[in-house]
Amino acid sequence: MQAIEQANSEAIDRMLQSDPVLEDVITAGDAIPYLREGKIILHAGPPIDWQRMCGPMQGAVAGIAVFEGWASDLDDAVEQASSGLFTFAPNHHYSAVGPMTGMTTASQPLMLVVNRSSGNRAYCAINEGLGKVMRFGGNDASVLARLAWIRDELGPMMSGALRLSGGIPIKNLIARGLGMGDEMHQRNVACSGLLLRELSPWLAKVGSSGESLSKALAFMGSNDQFFLNVGMATGKAIMDPVRDIEHCSIVTAMSRNGTEFGIRVSALGDRWFTAPVEMPEGLYFPGYTEDDANPDMGDSTIVETIGLGGFAMGAAPAVAGFVGAGAASEAGTYTRNMLEITYQENPEWAIPAMDYQGVPTGIDIRRVVETGLAPTINTGIAHKKPGVGQVGAGIVRAPMQCFRDALRAFAQQEGVL
Amino acid sequence: MQAIEQANSEAIDRMLQSDPVLEDVITAGDAIPYLREGKIILHAGPPIDWQRMCGPMQGAVAGIAVFEGWASDLDDAVEQASSGLFTFAPNHHYSAVGPMTGMTTASQPLMLVVNRSSGNRAYCAINEGLGKVMRFGGNDASVLARLAWIRDELGPMMSGALRLSGGIPIKNLIARGLGMGDEMHQRNVACSGLLLRELSPWLAKVGSSGESLSKALAFMGSNDQFFLNVGMATGKAIMDPVRDIEHCSIVTAMSRNGTEFGIRVSALGDRWFTAPVEMPEGLYFPGYTEDDANPDMGDSTIVETIGLGGFAMGAAPAVAGFVGAGAASEAGTYTRNMLEITYQENPEWAIPAMDYQGVPTGIDIRRVVETGLAPTINTGIAHKKPGVGQVGAGIVRAPMQCFRDALRAFAQQEGVL
Numbered sequence: 001m002q003a004i005e006q007a008n009s010e011a012i013d014r015m016l017q018s019d020p021v022l023e024d025v026i027t028a029g030d031a032i033p034y035l036r037e038g039k040i041i042l043h044a045g046p047p048i049d050w051q052r053m054c055g056p057m058q059g060a061v062a063g064i065a066v067f068e069g070w071a072s073d074l075d076d077a078v079e080q081a082s083s084g085l086f087t088f089a090p091n092h093h094y095s096a097v098g099p100m101t102g103m104t105t106a107s108q109p110l111m112l113v114v115n116r117s118s119g120n121r122a123y124c125a126i127n128e129g130l131g132k133v134m135r136f137g138g139n140d141a142s143v144l145a146r147l148a149w150i151r152d153e154l155g156p157m158m159s160g161a162l163r164l165s166g167g168i169p170i171k172n173l174i175a176r177g178l179g180m181g182d183e184m185h186q187r188n189v190a191c192s193g194l195l196l197r198e199l200s201p202w203l204a205k206v207g208s209s210g211e212s213l214s215k216a217l218a219f220m221g222s223n224d225q226f227f228l229n230v231g232m233a234t235g236k237a238i239m240d241p242v243r244d245i246e247h248c249s250i251v252t253a254m255s256r257n258g259t260e261f262g263i264r265v266s267a268l269g270d271r272w273f274t275a276p277v278e279m280p281e282g283l284y285f286p287g288y289t290e291d292d293a294n295p296d297m298g299d300s301t302i303v304e305t306i307g308l309g310g311f312a313m314g315a316a317p318a319v320a321g322f323v324g325a326g327a328a329s330e331a332g333t334y335t336r337n338m339l340e341i342t343y344q345e346n347p348e349w350a351i352p353a354m355d356y357q358g359v360p361t362g363i364d365i366r367r368v369v370e371t372g373l374a375p376t377i378n379t380g381i382a383h384k385k386p387g388v389g390q391v392g393a394g395i396v397r398a399p400m401q402c403f404r405d406a407l408r409a410f411a412q413q414e415g416v417l
Numbered sequence: 418m419q420a421i422e423q424a425n426s427e428a429i430d431r432m433l434q435s436d437p438v439l440e441d442v443i444t445a446g447d448a449i450p451y452l453r454e455g456k457i458i459l460h461a462g463p464p465i466d467w468q469r470m471c472g473p474m475q476g477a478v479a480g481i482a483v484f485e486g487w488a489s490d491l492d493d494a495v496e497q498a499s500s501g502l503f504t505f506a507p508n509h510h511y512s513a514v515g516p517m518t519g520m521t522t523a524s525q526p527l528m529l530v531v532n533r534s535s536g537n538r539a540y541c542a543i544n545e546g547l548g549k550v551m552r553f554g555g556n557d558a559s560v561l562a563r564l565a566w567i568r569d570e571l572g573p574m575m576s577g578a579l580r581l582s583g584g585i586p587i588k589n590l591i592a593r594g595l596g597m598g599d600e601m602h603q604r605n606v607a608c609s610g611l612l613l614r615e616l617s618p619w620l621a622k623v624g625s626s627g628e629s630l631s632k633a634l635a636f637m638g639s640n641d642q643f644f645l646n647v648g649m650a651t652g653k654a655i656m657d658p659v660r661d662i663e664h665c666s667i668v669t670a671m672s673r674n675g676t677e678f679g680i681r682v683s684a685l686g687d688r689w690f691t692a693p694v695e696m697p698e699g700l701y702f703p704g705y706t707e708d709d710a711n712p713d714m715g716d717s718t719i720v721e722t723i724g725l726g727g728f729a730m731g732a733a734p735a736v737a738g739f740v741g742a743g744a745a746s747e748a749g750t751y752t753r754n755m756l757e758i759t760y761q762e763n764p765e766w767a768i769p770a771m772d773y774q775g776v777p778t779g780i781d782i783r784r785v786v787e788t789g790l791a792p793t794i795n796t797g798i799a800h801k802k803p804g805v806g807q808v809g810a811g812i813v814r815a816p817m818q819c820f821r822d823a824l825r826a827f828a829q830q831e832g833v834l
Contacts, residue, residue: 179735180597180607181769190597193610197638200617204631214621221614264657318596328772352598352734353770355745 002198004291004366004414007248011266012343012362014241015306019116020234021167022195025159031105031123032094036106038082039070044102044299045257049088050081054258056137056294059386061099063088063139067104067147073159074139087288094254095240095271096123097232097299100135100382101258108147109155113170113233115241122236124229126150126158132365132389135298136382153208154216161202168198170234171348174308177227179352183316184231185300185309186323186378187391191227196220199378228300235302242390249410250343251363254305254375254398258297258382263402265365268409275401280379282394283324296396301377307346310376310395311338315351315359319370323394325376334376335360341367341375365410421783421831424665428683429760429779431658432723436533437651438584438613438762446523448540449511453523456487456497459508460626461519461716462674463689466505467498470673473554473711476803477518478503484564485522491556507821508812509670510687512657513540514649514716517552517799518675525564528649530587532658533829539653541646542574543567546636549806552715553799570625571633577819581823585615587651588765592643592724595776600733601648602717602726603795603810608644613637627664652719661686666827667760671722671815675714675799679821680781680831685826692818697796700741709803713813720793724763724776727746727793727812728755732768732776740811747827750795752777758792782827785820820823 007403023296029036031101041061043053053061062077065086071077080086091098103125110123128146132138148334162168173194176184186193196217203213248266256260262272276293284290303309312318314335317328325334335351342410345358363375374397413416446453458478458762460470470478474674475687477536482503485598488494497503508515515521520542527540545563549555579585589609597607613634620630639645656669665683672679679689694712701707720726731752734745742751754766755777762775798809830833 077576133790176606191592193614194609196617197610197613199614199634200638201631204621207627210621210624214618217621218618221617222750288615323768328769343509352745355734397659 003247004249007245007267008250008343008362011242011245011248011250014118015361016346016348017117017139018238018241020113020170020237020293021116022162022170022230023167024112024127024162025109025113025126025155026112028108030103030109030302031112032096034094035375038087039085040087040089040105040312042089042094042096042098042102042104043100043257044091044100044297045255046262046274047090048257048259050260054294055385056297056299056382057101057258058135059139060103060354062386063134064103064105067144068107091299092255095236097236097302098125098135099232099300100297100298101137102378103134109151111204111230111233113230113237115237120237120240122233122240123313124233124236124356126155127223127226127229128226129223130390136380136389138363138389139387145229153212154219154341156209157203157206157216158199160206161199164205165199168195172190174231174350178312178315178349181316181318183309183312183319183378185228186380187316187319188231189224189226191231192220194225195227197231198364204304217417231303231308232300232356235306238306239302244269244302247414249365251305251365254301255299256296256301260293261399261402263398264407265406265410267413268406273402273406273409274398275413276317276398278396280394280396281324281382281383282392283322288383288391292383292391293306294382296377296379297382299381304375304377305363307342307349310334310350310378312359313376314354317353319378325395337373338376340371341373365403365406369407372400374398374400420664421666424684425667425760428659428662428665430665431535431638432655432778433763433765435655435658436777437530437587437654438533439528439579439585439587439647440531440584441529441579442526442572442700444544445521445527448529449512449513454459455504456502457504457506457680459506459511459515459519459521460670461508461515461834463679463691464498464507464625465674465676466651469676471607471711471714472802473479473799474518474675475522475523476554476556477551479803480551480560481520481522484561484748485524487648506571508716512538512653513553514653514719515542516649516717517647517715517797518554519716520551524568525534526568528647530647531655534656537654537657539650539657541543541650543572544640544643544646547642547807553797553806554803555806556804562820565739570629570638571636574620574623574625574633577623578616578670581622582619584614585612587647591648592766595732595766598733598735600726600729600795602645602720603797604733604736605644605648606641609637609641609649610641612647615793631774641667647718648720648725648806652723654725654832655723656719657685662829666782668722670780671718672716673713673718675711678713678816678819680815680823682823684830690819690823690826692816695813695816697798697813698812699740699798699809700739705800705808709800709808711799713794713796714799717795717796721794722780722794724766724778727751727795729768729776730793730795731756731771731774734770736795742812754790755793758790782823786824789817791815
């Protein structure tokens with residue numbers, strides 16, 4: 001028990017001592033050279049093959065294959081996918097994360113967050129905005145045109161600005177966002193604005209034309225979720241150094257591919273513990289119901305893994321309403337519950353509205369199983385069919401089975417079972 | 418009584434139906450032609466002459482006289498002021514407001530907020546940033562150089578961007594800010610970011626050089642109080658149409674010149690009811706104490722007059738700490754108290770953290786005197802000597818004497834006394 005306590009304490013120290021800095025935007029094929037070796041698609045969640053992928057993920061795969069020039073159209077892409085011509089792997093296996101379907105392929109620009117205290121790098125694509133977008137399974141011409149603009153204009157512009165800036169430290173932005181109603185999963189409006197404030201002077205210096213700069217500023221400034229992907233890369237940058245600590249029962253990743261939910265635990269290395277993914281309970285956009293909904297999906301649960309999202313609900317009373325979690329005054333209850341399954345509060349990420357309680361940090365699989373409290377996740381909801389997009393937002397619980405299985409493996413490894 | 422009730426209801430209707438839009442930045446001498454008629458200085462608060470002005474206001478007067486080229490240096494300016502060579506008048510008499518010392522003179526650029534539902538215009542200077550600045554009595558070369566840059570570069574750039582944009586509606590920005598920890602007096606970080614998001618694409622289109630645009634974006638983006646002056650012009654634009662409603666007991670302005678606090682009441686027209694201004698209770702920056710503090714000052718109390726600032730404390734738990742008002746969880750108490758002295762909640766400006774309670778709107782002088790609850794004001798604190806600047810922030814109560822005197826005059830006018 002003392003070895004576990006020491007190991008978990010070490011894990012929390014690494015999390016709290018992390019120093020994630022948004023440093024650059026890099027073409028995925030340069031960031032992850034493996035992507036150049038074939039028709040390779042990284043996706044959200046634990047490993048999955050084409051046949052078992054949900055509708056929106058299949059839709060995104062078809063779209064990204066056309067985007068990469070591997071397929072002439074969506075039908076061709078689906079045929080190639082069915083014939084096994086594409087190789088699939090989780091983002092998490094390549095220092096990356098992606099929201100919802102989480103498509104990462106060679107030509108896309110990826111934001112680079114470097115954890116300067118440990119030197120590791122983490123990547124996430126640039127957020128595409130709201131509405132019909134690839135992360136929710138959108139794949140029509142408008143979706144691909146936006147991705148092309150991000151690749152050809154916005155990405156290089158952001159890269160130039162970030163290099164000139166020397167990097168934008170992210171921890172303090174998140175700390176400020178927690179005092180401004182963000183929980184960094186379903187609400188990122190404050191951090192998106194704070195990031196724009198930091199980035200825009202450098203964007204202006206990069207020297208692009210007034211029109212293209214204006215378009216970039218308008219794109220970033222009208223997307224309340226722009227920061228989400230930065231927060232996700234930050235989460236990955238913080239958690240990767242926590243992997244592989246002997247005796248450590250802290251969760252290092254939670255992720256979903258739309259079919260299965262998977263977790264990784266520090267002492268158990270890179271093994272995924274999976275269970276069928278659950279259906280979010282939430283609110284639907286006009287015209288949609290839960291009959292349209294795809295089960296939970298995406299690598300974005302990395303933000304809950306570092307104490308944000310559903311764990312920081314008390315910071316975001318407006319989210320409680322948006323995801324159908326009850327009155328604003330009840331938002332703090334979610335955060336207090338998550339303290340039951342985590343190692344400690346994060347003193348650097350305090351919630352002013354909760355008298356500066358720190359966000360619950362370091363999910364301990366032992367406590368999850370003991371208390372029966374599964375991690376609370378704030379999530380977007382995709383339509384279950386390919387090509388439609390987002391239909392709502394809600395709350396979902398991580399399936400307990402993952403934690404039970406992981407705890408059994410952990411107990412065996414520790415020689416308890 | 419029914420006539421008063423009807424009149425007050427009309428006043429609230431006008432407040433709620435207002436449509437303040439930030440439309441342009443205009444040279445003060447063009448906005449207010451009177452300013453071109455001599456060495457005329459508009460100041461914060463009710464009328465005051467040089468001899469009775471507090472230290473920081475005298476310091477600001479000396480500085481602005483040098484800035485306008487009326488004096489060769491600060492000593493010369495003080496001598497001219499003492500000799501009666503400058504004409505002083507309140508901003509409030511010319512559709513304007515100014516924070517703290519509130520200097521408004523012919524060559525300064527003023528932001529124009531038009532109330533599109535009633536057509537009236539209101540003006541406020543551009544916020545200078547934090548530290549040693551003229552509104553807190555700063556007057557050295559660095560202060561004047563910054564004002565010159567605002568006049569020569571930032572003002573024209575903002576004017577071009579705002580004209581191109583067609584105007585930025587302000588009510589919705591404030592509504593969003595209330596869900597992001599702003600109360601729009603001592604905390605404007607969210608609204609400053611939201612405004613920058615709206616404005617920056619237009620700034621980029623105006624076509625200034627990369628360097629000058631970058632400087633403007635960095636200036637706006639690093640000033641958490643940038644929105645304060647927009648909120649103030651908004652308050653003036655909302656309240657001016659509420660003036661001169663027969664039988665109406667609603668406060669149309671609260672303001673302080675550093676020596677006296679003054680209020681105006683709708684049915685009592687443009688008469689000021691004044692009392693000696695109070696000393697804020699608050700927290701001081703390192704190295705300063707209340708011995709250094711000047712009493713309360715500025716037109717910024719116009720934001721409390723429209724239900725923000727101290728009235729919206731429940732939206733801004735971080736401010737409660739900053740101004741020394743106790744624990745974050747107690748912030749809502751201030752807002753609930755102000756409901757006792759106001760006509761109703763504002764349904765458009767709701768506080769998510771208080772389960773969407775609307776901000777207390779329409780200060781009724783009868784209720785202030787009946788309850789003995791003076792309006793709560795969140796304020797910055799200036800050093801009492803000229804030239805120093807801000808030394809802290811705190812809470813101050815409007816002096817009850819203003820409200821008692823106004824109520825007596827109101828009762829006489831209504832034939833009750």
